[in-house]
Amino acid sequence: TGKAALTRFRFLEGYAGASLMEAELVTGRTHQIRVHAQHAGHPLAGDSRYGNEDFNRRLRRLGLRRLFLHAHYLAFTDEERQRTIEVSAPLGEDLRKVVQQLELQTDKGLDEQPG
Known part of the structure; x- marks a missing residue:
């Protein structure tokens, strides 16, 4: 606690009541x-x-059963080999299904606010 921390957020897509x-x-x-x-x-x-x-x-009603957090890209330096290691992974099936449900709500014009 008390240590500096910085996170940069970037908007990717908007849905009914969610981003x-x-x-x-x-x-x-x-x-x-x-x-x-x-x-x-x-x-x-x-x-x-x-x-x-x-x-x-x-979101649970839309099928979310866990924290919606996914590491899609990770890069770090392998000091021993003097090279950068990069790893990427697609969004898991469970989270893709939640996104699909959000897309359906958005397409139907259901701008539901939290709750």
């Missing part, structure tokens, strides 16, 4: 993305500690 964001960690602190998202007024879906319970309940 898909990318977070770039400049520093690496415990719960950093979750705390910064909550502080900005946009808590992560499924976050029981820092999130919005009404919003979480809504």
Whole structure:
């Protein structure tokens, strides 16, 4: 606690009452993305500690069963081999299904607010 932390957020897609964001960690602190998202007024879906319970309940109805947080890209330096290691992974099937449900609500014009 008390240590500086920086997260850069980038808007990717908007849905009815929700947004898909990318977070770039400049520093690496415990719960950093979750705390910064909550502080900005946009808590992560499924976050029981820092999130919005009404919003979480809504997303559970759409099939969300865990924190909506996915590491799609990670890069680090392998000091021993003097090279950068890059890893990427697609969004998991469970989270893709939630996004599909959000898209359906958006297409139907259901701009439901949390709750």
